[in-house]
Structure formats: C-alpha cells, structure tokens
Amino acid sequence: MAIYGYARVSTTDQDLSIQQEALAKAGCEIIRSEKVSGTSRQGRTELETLLEFLRKGDTLVVTRIDRLARSIKDLQDIVLSLKDKGVLLKVTEQPIDTATAAGKAFLDMLGVFAEFETNLRKERQLEGIAKAKAKGIYKGGVKTIARDKVKELHSNGKTPTQIANELDVSRMSVYRILKEA
Structure with a gap:
C-alpha cells in the first residue's frame, strides 16, 4: 500500500515545485508531474501512467481537485477507475478523502465547480473575441504561411x-x- 502523488500545471512556464513539496509532505513516495492542460485527459501521459500503475490499497494524492480534472466527466471517470481498483484519493488542500462519505460528496461538488469555472472562462474569452471583432481589432490568429x-x-x-x-x-x-x- 503505497502513496503516490500527482502534480500538474497547465503551461510550461508555470512552476510545479509548490505542489511537489506539498505532496512530499503528505507522504508521497513517488510523485508524477506534468505541464499540460487539465481540460482533457488527452496528452496527460504521466497521469495515465500513474492510473495504470496504481494497485488495490494504494492512495493517490493531489493538492487540489482541479489538478486532476477540469471537467466533471473526466473527474468521475478517474474516480470510478480508482474505486474499481480499490485506490483511495486524497486532496491536501481540500477536505477530500474517498474513504469517507463526506469526502466523496465534497469531491463531486468541487468537480462541478471546476467544470463551471472552465465554462465561464471559455464564455468570457468568446465574449472578448466577439467585442474585439465588432471593433475591428481582432483578426484571428497570426498567418504563419507565406x-x-x-x-x-x-x-x-x-x-x-x-x-x-x-x-x-x-x-x-x-x-x-x-x-x-
């Protein structure tokens, strides 16, 4: 029964060290880290490796639930996969421990809010683009082909x-x- 950590940031210029330190402090023996968007599981090779490697009785630790998933579907899929394997999920900065009923309920609520936040961000971005287009400022991406x-x-x-x-x-x-x- 081992304790594994997973750290993720969205862009290459962001720093993983704060998450890695928190995971080490939480007793993680192995910490897998990656710099990739959390809006999808595609391209998240470290997470996939970890999910395949985890065994019954192991614990997966993350600092915040949004490090694991940004959509409720992905979160539910990951949590179901962990449950099927007999792996516990703990979150250091939020009261989530899938060994308890309250922890499971809180996990679902946070997943909904993480997806809501992502959707709001997309809406604001689209609104900003629409306003810029109306003003004639936004012309789309830079043309890279001659x-x-x-x-x-x-x-x-x-x-x-x-x-x-x-x-x-x-x-x-x-x-x-x-x-x-």
Missing part, C-alpha cells in the same frame, strides 16, 4: 503536395490558400 509563396509555387507548376513538403506545412493548408485565390 500565402504569396504558395501561390507562386503553384503558378510555377508545383502540386499541393510538393508545395506542402517544400514549405513544411500541411497539404490542407496549401489547399485552403489555393481556394482563397
């Missing part, structure tokens, strides 16, 4: 595949640019 070069190469007889290979872009991008013309 459109003139694509058109020039195409007019010189190169195929979309050849253009994509030469410019190191996807063929779909080349087709989109050629369709604009």
Whole structure:
C-alpha cells in the first residue's frame, strides 16, 4: 500500500515545485508531474501512467481537485477507475478523502465547480473575441504561411503536395490558400 502523488500545471512556464513539496509532505513516495492542460485527459501521459500503475490499497494524492480534472466527466471517470481498483484519493488542500462519505460528496461538488469555472472562462474569452471583432481589432490568429509563396509555387507548376513538403506545412493548408485565390 503505497502513496503516490500527482502534480500538474497547465503551461510550461508555470512552476510545479509548490505542489511537489506539498505532496512530499503528505507522504508521497513517488510523485508524477506534468505541464499540460487539465481540460482533457488527452496528452496527460504521466497521469495515465500513474492510473495504470496504481494497485488495490494504494492512495493517490493531489493538492487540489482541479489538478486532476477540469471537467466533471473526466473527474468521475478517474474516480470510478480508482474505486474499481480499490485506490483511495486524497486532496491536501481540500477536505477530500474517498474513504469517507463526506469526502466523496465534497469531491463531486468541487468537480462541478471546476467544470463551471472552465465554462465561464471559455464564455468570457468568446465574449472578448466577439467585442474585439465588432471593433475591428481582432483578426484571428497570426498567418504563419507565406500565402504569396504558395501561390507562386503553384503558378510555377508545383502540386499541393510538393508545395506542402517544400514549405513544411500541411497539404490542407496549401489547399485552403489555393481556394482563397
């Protein structure tokens, strides 16, 4: 029966050390860490490795529930997976311990709030983009492909595949640019 920790931040410029220290203080023997968004389980290889490795009687510790999941679906899937394996979940900064009924209830409530927060952030972002577009400020992402070069190469007889290979872009991008013309 081992105690494992999981630390996560969303971006590469964020620091994991505070979480790692808290997990070590909570008695974690092994701590898996990663710098990747928590809005989905995709790309979270350290979490997947840990979830596969955990055995009956082990405990998974995180500092806050939003380090584990940002959607109620992902959280429920993870918690169900842990429960099926006989693994306990503890959260150091919130009163969550799946060994107790109150801890389980609080876990579900926090999961709902984490998803709500993510949805609010997306709504605010979309509102901001809509306002910027209305003012003519927002023009979308920066165009990274030299459109003139694509058109020039195409007019010189190169195929979309050849253009994509030469410019190191996807063929779909080349087709989109050629369709604009």
